[in-house]
Amino acid sequence: MSQVHVRNLQKSYQVPVRETGLKALRGVIRRQHSTVEAIRDISFDIEPGEVVGFIGPNGAGKTTTLKILSGLLHPTAGEVRVAGEIPWERRGDYLRQISMVMGNKSQVMWDIPSLDSYAVLGEIYRIPSSELQRRIDELAAMLGVTDLIAKPVRMLSLGERMKCELVASLLHQPAVLFLDEPTLGLDVSVQRRLREFIREYNRRTGATIILTSHYMADVEALCSRLIVIHEGKLIYDGALAGLLEKLAPFKLIRLTLDGDHADGALDLPPQAELIERENGTITLRASRADTSAVTARLLGALPVVDLAVENPPIEAVIDQIYTGGTV
Known part of the structure; x- marks a missing residue:
């Protein structure tokens, strides 16, 4: 059985139409409304233990979908099962199996230490005190916050607070974890540590994670798998590698030549396209099928000091999807 099952999910809102000038007087007498379709007939399944990236531009419907899956919103239409339960029924058995972390929301209280918030959560989830302490110690050690959870939350940096939030969200050992922008506003170092923790947590517990x-x-x-939505519609569901191969069927070859030849004429294979030449570094583009042959010829014909073969930046591929609205 799928851990997350979604069929023909729809969510629409009625929003007031706000007009200006004399037309605004009509709203006093008779308010006009328009329908906004936040989610448009999307379907997917996620298996136990999968880590799935759920992405799309701002306003695509990502957070709305997560709120439906976590039971915070009712859908307009469609079928949803998470861990075998209907989320918006908010049954205790269901709530004990899920957790949601939002980068701009907090569940550890501001003026008291995180430890006190954990004690409250332990009572809510009916975790025996000895087991609660064991879980706190384990999670705090994994995230490197053992010395921080006894300090008032207001004294912590944003990255430290986010780590304490993760501890709070995982105390009841959820089977399904919804992560909505968990690294929002964090510096590069903290982002990396949080990614390592999430990967290790998934490996240890087998939790299903939607990010x-x-x-x-x-x-x-x-994430090895991506679900991409745009304007509420699902436009891609599959492997990240498959998306790159479909939208960017080429590789970038970056090479540095010996200093005496860095600015000289180049004898390039016909399959290679020169993209950039700057400060002694040359960037070429070749189809994935031709990359090996092009690389071998470059190494044989040119005084190569360094060579790297890379996929195109994923940001460029994703921007291509967001701009065109299709895959």
Whole structure:
């Protein structure tokens, strides 16, 4: 059985139409409304233990979908099962199996130490005190916050607070974890540590994780599968590698030549396209099928000091999707 099952999910809102000038007087007498379709007939399944990137531009419907899956919103239409339960029924058995972390929301209280918030959560989830302490110690050690959880939350940096939030969200050992922009506003070092923790937590527990993020480094590091939505519609569901091959069927070859030849004429293979030449570094583009042959010829014909073969930046591929609205 799928851990997350979504069929023909729809969510629409009635919003007031706000007009200006004399037309605004009509709203006093008779308010006009328009329908906004936040989610348009999307379907997917996620298996136990999968880590799936759920991405799309701002306003695509990502957070709305996560709120439906976590039971915070009712859908307009469609079928949803998470861990075998209907989320918006908010049954206790269901709530004990899920957790949601939002980068701009907090569940550890501001003026008291995180430890006190954990004690409250332990009572809510009916975790025996000895087991609660064991879980706190384990999670705090994994995240490197053992010395911080006894300090008032207001004294912590944003990155430290986010780590304490993760501890709070995982105390009841959820089977399904929704992560909505968990690295929002964090510096590069803290982002990397959080990614390592999420990967290790998934490996240890087998939790199913759905991640939304505008930082493509999060997606690349954690997710082998992507679900992409645009204007509420699902436009891609598959492997990250498959998306790159479909939208960017080429590789970038970066090479540095010996200093005496760095600015000289180049004898390039016909399959290679020169993209950039700057400060002694040359960037070429070749189809994936031709990359090996092009690389071999470059190494044989030119005084190469360094050579690297790379995929195109995933940000460029994702921007291509967001701009065109299709895959």
